[in-house]
Amino acid sequence: MHGTPGYADDKQQVLARLRRIEGQVRGLQRMIDDDTYCIDVLTQVAAVTKALQGVGLHLLDEHLQHCVAGAASNGEQTEALVHEATKAVERLLRS
Amino acid sequence: MHGTPGYADDKQQVLARLRRIEGQVRGLQRMIDDDTYCIDVLTQVAAVTKALQGVGLHLLDEHLQHCVAGAASNGEQTEALVHEATKAVERLLRS
Amino acid sequence: MHGTPGYADDKQQVLARLRRIEGQVRGLQRMIDDDTYCIDVLTQVAAVTKALQGVGLHLLDEHLQHCVAGAASNGEQTEALVHEATKAVERLLRS
Amino acid sequence: MHGTPGYADDKQQVLARLRRIEGQVRGLQRMIDDDTYCIDVLTQVAAVTKALQGVGLHLLDEHLQHCVAGAASNGEQTEALVHEATKAVERLLRS
Numbered sequence: 001m002h003g004t005p006g007y008a009d010d011k012q013q014v015l016a017r018l019r020r021i022e023g024q025v026r027g028l029q030r031m032i033d034d035d036t037y038c039i040d041v042l043t044q045v046a047a048v049t050k051a052l053q054g055v056g057l058h059l060l061d062e063h064l065q066h067c068v069a070g071a072a073s074n075g076e077q078t079e080a081l082v083h084e085a086t087k088a089v090e091r092l093l094r095s
Numbered sequence: 096m097h098g099t100p101g102y103a104d105d106k107q108q109v110l111a112r113l114r115r116i117e118g119q120v121r122g123l124q125r126m127i128d129d130d131t132y133c134i135d136v137l138t139q140v141a142a143v144t145k146a147l148q149g150v151g152l153h154l155l156d157e158h159l160q161h162c163v164a165g166a167a168s169n170g171e172q173t174e175a176l177v178h179e180a181t182k183a184v185e186r187l188l189r190s
Numbered sequence: 191m192h193g194t195p196g197y198a199d200d201k202q203q204v205l206a207r208l209r210r211i212e213g214q215v216r217g218l219q220r221m222i223d224d225d226t227y228c229i230d231v232l233t234q235v236a237a238v239t240k241a242l243q244g245v246g247l248h249l250l251d252e253h254l255q256h257c258v259a260g261a262a263s264n265g266e267q268t269e270a271l272v273h274e275a276t277k278a279v280e281r282l283l284r285s
Numbered sequence: 286m287h288g289t290p291g292y293a294d295d296k297q298q299v300l301a302r303l304r305r306i307e308g309q310v311r312g313l314q315r316m317i318d319d320d321t322y323c324i325d326v327l328t329q330v331a332a333v334t335k336a337l338q339g340v341g342l343h344l345l346d347e348h349l350q351h352c353v354a355g356a357a358s359n360g361e362q363t364e365a366l367v368h369e370a371t372k373a374v375e376r377l378l379r380s
Binding site: 103114147148 | 197198201208209211212216225227232233235237242243249250274275281282284
């Protein structure tokens, strides 16, 4: 139904960012294991959250470019696609 | 330079939401004036923030529809427009 | 039941910040009235949200200091107070 | 310097939640590998972010209870500890 996703061209880069985030989550486990001071763990939780949101923003950008603007330039209706993207932004904001 | 903004068609509705938010901010002042319990003020701060973000999401939706998809359907390049919109989403997320 | 709120000592400063935010919300209405470009309005929405969250963080700080730590130093149980504060933080995060 | 962290009593539960989050991040990689539709990936990014913030809120709660209120009940000054915790909340909010 949707064909190639918007991130098709830089799939390897997105995967590399997610592998780095996986490593950061393992780093958080080591911090807990080592009884690291709560505030230092929280600082790192904020950093990992920011990295994840960064991947989200990148995927959003690719989606708006390739899927939404792409559909519009093919003369397709985009109202439903735009609402879907705005709803996705709302979920990121509320998380 | 940009012509009609994306929210041109429901300007009155956006203004009504912002006037309601202005009233909520005055309500916060009354709560402080009345020595309302901190947590109850914080709950209301979260509600006003949510209302403001709601206006932001609405403006984003209109912008993506009328300005970004609109440009694409006219055969214009949208890469810069999309990056600009993603940056705006990032500012909402980080606020 | 709760006595003096945590922000009692700098009530005037909190009120001044909220009045400034009220002015910013009126500024947003003028931007809409003037057909300001969507992205510029969104940037200002993010700024007002950040100012509101700043007031929330200030109230949280005062609450933790005067109400939570205050109760603890009087030998009172604080588990319920702490949970209540964490829930308030969660509402700020989710807004 | 700080002694036992606030989460000492439920370290295993925190570790279990972080291992689940690690699994969710690997799940995101599989979604990208499988060319999953952008919006579905974004929905899952929001879910993982929410799970991470949930761990952050839990650590904050334990910290306020055991480290901040704990210090106050020992008659120690807590102003610096409270500011430190508020700054940590600010980093979570801005991420």
